[in-house]
Amino acid sequence: MVPLELLASAIHAQGDGVVVSEMQTDPLNLKIIFANDTFLRMTGRSLAELAPRTQCALHADKDDLVKFDHWQKSARPGRPFLGEGFLLRKNGTALYAAWSFNVIPNRRGRPTHLVATYRDTTEKRNLEQRHGHAQRLEAVGRLAGGVAHDFNNLISVINGYCEMLAVELVGMPQALHEVTEIHNAGRKAAHLTRQLLAFGRRQSMDSRVINLNRFIRENAEILTRLLGDSGKLELELEEKLGNVRTDPVQFQQALLNLTLNARDALRDRGRVTISTSHRVIKAGLNRRLTNPPPGNYLVLAFSDNGTGIDKVTLERLFEPFYTTKLEGKGSGLGLSLVYGVVQQSGGFISVQSELLVGSTFEIILPEVKDMAEPTPAAATIPVLPITKGHEVVLVIEEDEVLCKMVAGILTADGYQVINARTPVEGLKRAVSFNKPVQLLVTNLSIEGEKLAQTLYRKESGLRVLNACNQNAQHTLNWLSSTHQISLTKPFALSELLRAARKLLDA
Numbered sequence: 001m002v003p004l005e006l007l008a009s010a011i012h013a014q015g016d017g018v019v020v021s022e023m024q025t026d027p028l029n030l031k032i033i034f035a036n037d038t039f040l041r042m043t044g045r046s047l048a049e050l051a052p053r054t055q056c057a058l059h060a061d062k063d064d065l066v067k068f069d070h071w072q073k074s075a076r077p078g079r080p081f082l083g084e085g086f087l088l089r090k091n092g093t094a095l096y097a098a099w100s101f102n103v104i105p106n107r108r109g110r111p112t113h114l115v116a117t118y119r120d121t122t123e124k125r126n127l128e129q130r131h132g133h134a135q136r137l138e139a140v141g142r143l144a145g146g147v148a149h150d151f152n153n154l155i156s157v158i159n160g161y162c163e164m165l166a167v168e169l170v171g172m173p174q175a176l177h178e179v180t181e182i183h184n185a186g187r188k189a190a191h192l193t194r195q196l197l198a199f200g201r202r203q204s205m206d207s208r209v210i211n212l213n214r215f216i217r218e219n220a221e222i223l224t225r226l227l228g229d230s231g232k233l234e235l236e237l238e239e240k241l242g243n244v245r246t247d248p249v250q251f252q253q254a255l256l257n258l259t260l261n262a263r264d265a266l267r268d269r270g271r272v273t274i275s276t277s278h279r280v281i282k283a284g285l286n287r288r289l290t291n292p293p294p295g296n297y298l299v300l301a302f303s304d305n306g307t308g309i310d311k312v313t314l315e316r317l318f319e320p321f322y323t324t325k326l327e328g329k330g331s332g333l334g335l336s337l338v339y340g341v342v343q344q345s346g347g348f349i350s351v352q353s354e355l356l357v358g359s360t361f362e363i364i365l366p367e368v369k370d371m372a373e374p375t376p377a378a379a380t381i382p383v384l385p386i387t388k389g390h391e392v393v394l395v396i397e398e399d400e401v402l403c404k405m406v407a408g409i410l411t412a413d414g415y416q417v418i419n420a421r422t423p424v425e426g427l428k429r430a431v432s433f434n435k436p437v438q439l440l441v442t443n444l445s446i447e448g449e450k451l452a453q454t455l456y457r458k459e460s461g462l463r464v465l466n467a468c469n470q471n472a473q474h475t476l477n478w479l480s481s482t483h484q485i486s487l488t489k490p491f492a493l494s495e496l497l498r499a500a501r502k503l504l505d506a
Contacts (some may be wrong), residue, residue, distance in 0.1 A: 001181070008214065012036045012037045012038075013037075014036055014038060014061075014117075015038060016038060016117045016118060016270075017035070017038045017039030017040070017043075017097075017117065017120075017205060018034075018036040018039060018115065018116070018117055018118075019035045019036075019039055019117075019118070020034040020115050021055045021113065021114045021115075021116070022112070022113055023061075023111060023112055024451070026097075027069050027073070028069060030052050030055040030056055030114060031051075031054065032047075032050045032051055032054075032056075033051075034047075034051055037112065039118060039235050042089075042095060042120055043058065043088075043090060044089045044090035044098070045089075045090045047332075049090070049264070050460060051167075054115075056068070057088075057114070059086070059087060059088075060083065060085065060086035060087065060088050060094055060117065061085045064085045067081070067083065067198055068083075068101065069102075069399060071101070071457045075111055076111075076299050076397045077102065077104070077111075078428055080100045081099075081100070081102075082098075082099070082101075083099055084097065084098040084099065085097070086171050087110070087133075088371055089120065095120055096120075096121050096122040097118045097120055097122075098118070098121050099116055099119070100116065100117050101114055101115075101116045102116075104173075107454065127397055128429050141173065141269050142405075144457050145289070150188070152190075152469065152489040152490045153399040153402045153489065153490075154399075155186055155189050155190050155476060155490040156489055156490040156491065157399075158182065158185075159186040159190070159368040159490060159492065159493075159504050160402075160405045160406075160407060160409065160493045162179050162182050163183070163492065163494065164408070164409060164412075164493065165179045166180070166183070166295050168234070169344045174389050175221045190490050194371060202223070206247050206248075206249065207246060207345070208242060208246070208370050209370045210244060210245075210372055211241070211243050211450045212249075212276055213237045213238075213241045213276055214244075214372070215248065215251070215252075216235065216237065216245065216276065217235070217237075219252055220233060220235060223255060223256070223274075226259045226260060226263060227259060227266075228261050228263070229271055230270050231262070231263065231269075231270025231304070231435060232270065232271050233273075235273075235274055236273060236274070236275035236276075237274075237275065237276045238275075241277075241278060242278070242298060242368070242369075243299060243367065243368050243369075243370065243371070243372050244298055244347075244366065244367065245345065246347075246365065248346070250341045250344075251341055251345070253341070254341045254342070255302075257338055258335075258338060258361055259333065262302070262304040262306060262359075263334065264306075265304060265306030265308070265358075266304060266305070266306045267305075269305075270305065270306065271304065271305050272302070272303070272504050273301075273302075273303045273304075274302055274303075275300075276298065276299065276300055277298070277301075278297075278298060279297045279364065280296055281293070281295060281297060282294055292348050295366060297364045297367055298364075298365050298366075298367050299362060299364050299365075300363040300365070301360055301361070301364070302361040303358060303359070303361075304355070304358050304359055304360075304495050307352040307355065307356060308353045308355040308358055308359055310353050313384070314351060317351060318338075318339040318349075319337055326392050338361075342363055345365055346366050347364050347365040348361060349362065349363050349364075350362050350440065355486070381457070385494060385495050385498055386413065386498050387413040387414075387498070387500070388414050389414045389475055389500065389501065390414050390416070391416070391438040391439055391504055392415070392416045392433065392435045392436065392438050392439070393417050393418070393437070393438070393439040393440075394418045394419075394420075394426055394430050394437045394440050394441070395420070395441045395442075396419075396420055396421070396422065396423055396425075396426045396441065396442035396448065396451070397419070397421065397441075397442070397443075397467070399421075403421060405493075406419075406441065406467075406493075409493050409497065410500065411496075413497055415500075416435070417436070418430055418433055423442070423450065424440075424447070425435065427454060429454065436458055436460065437455050437458075437459060437462065438459065438461065438504065439462075439464075439503060439504060440462060441465045441466070441467055441496075442450055442464075442467065443467055443469070444464070444466045444468065445478070449474070452476065452479070456479065462479075462483070463484065463504055464479060464483065465482065465485055465486075465487065465496075465499055466485070466486040466505075467487050467489065467491070467501060468487070468488060468489065469488070472476075474486070483503065484503070485502070485503055
């Protein structure tokens with residue numbers, strides 16, 4: 001016979017909460033007569049505080065009690081009531097637990113007591129929710145990236161024809177102004193597609209090694225101007241911080257978007273604090289799927305003392321087009337771009353927020369040992385060049401309007417252009433043409449590469465311009481590197497003309 005003291009000690013040592021209750025006439029009036037140490041810690045109450053309360057009063061969801069009442073009417077030993085839901089702690093907060101209720105009969109077989117075990121699954125549930133949220137963002141990212149690729153073709157047409165019209169309207173200031181406005185709108189649309197592609201991790205990145213502290217200091221002035229009179233920018237940068245690898249232009253845009261969001265949330269005596277630190281994640285400390293793997297990381301924390309973010313908004317914060325701002329005040333793409341840039345840089349981002357206290361975005365990026373690279377000079381928008389081409393060019397583009405535009409600008413510049421919407425159609429037209437193709441403009445898909453190989457066998461001096469989407473850049477290993485180049489959509493017509501001339505002159 002096991003001593004009662006040993007049994008009591010064993011129950012107290014259990015990792016799950018154990019509660020024994022005395023059953024009353026009212027099925028829901030369970031008088032607690034015993035609770036082990038684990039359950040007392042879970043609920044934040046002592047046994048003396050639990051005794052006056054019924055066990056069912058600890059359950060937050062009344063639907064759970066309806067199910068329990070139904071089970072208890074026919075309860076038998078060995079037929080437990082299993083469930084999960086929220087339990088109330090002493091401080092008013094809730095924990096999520098899985099439970100198992102079993103009846104204890106007396107010598108005559110009549111149930112007189114109930115023993116319940118509770119397992120705290122709050123952390124597991126939170127992890128599942130975060131994992132599900134990450135999966136939803138991944139699915140939305142794939143959709144957003146696919147839509148953005150289609151938009152790129154339309155934007156290329158709009159911006160391209162604006163460039164062509166601008167040359168014709170030099171002496172007509174009013175018409176030129178109107179075309180310029182259209183072009184400006186097209187450029188904004190191109191910027192939006194880049195944000196969508198960044199969110200879907202399909203945006204091509206010009207990754208460079210940067211010193212995180214120096215990068216923040218270089219951008220502090222523009223961030224301060226963005227805040228204006230709404231608040232003050234404070235820097236708390238750890239000394240001798242290392243380097244990270246990211247796209248400086250896109251990462252700058254991420255900082256701008258965080259600043260704009262913070263500005264809109266600031267109240268009186270607003271303050272935005274950017275801090276940096278070094279963090280080492282050791283093996284065994286990354287137990288969750290959403291944790292960074294072991295390694296050395298640099299942390300950028302972006303904090304404000306604004307109005308904070310409610311729980312509903314936090315769940316959808318990084319989704320594209322989700323915004324709490326008034327119509328016309330925001331596209332809902334700002335934080336999705338931040339999310340995408342961090343993800344593409346191999347990093348992680350998390351948010352902590354409390355209403356009327358403020359929010360903190362924490363960005364974790366892998367530290368690199370490489371030296372920081374110099375910041376490239378800002379690019380200028382070139383005008384349409386006159387290259388005076390004369391060679392034979394085959395243009396393959398499935399979008400009919402874009403195909404006509406590219407063929408039109410090349411023809412206007414002097415080239416002999418053959419255009420088609422598919423590689424099969426293009427090959428037929430090239431064969432019937434009385435001169436060999438010297439430049440092929442196409443997207444190097446599987447069929448596009450086959451077409452390039454066929455033309456190369458007839459003309460060994462063939463040049464290939466790969467007009468590709470963000471995630472479709474491809475190199476032909478059988479063609480000299482000086483005879484091929486890639487342009488990412490949406491590209492400017494000036495880029496196309498210069499790239500074509502560069503290839504043919506190589």
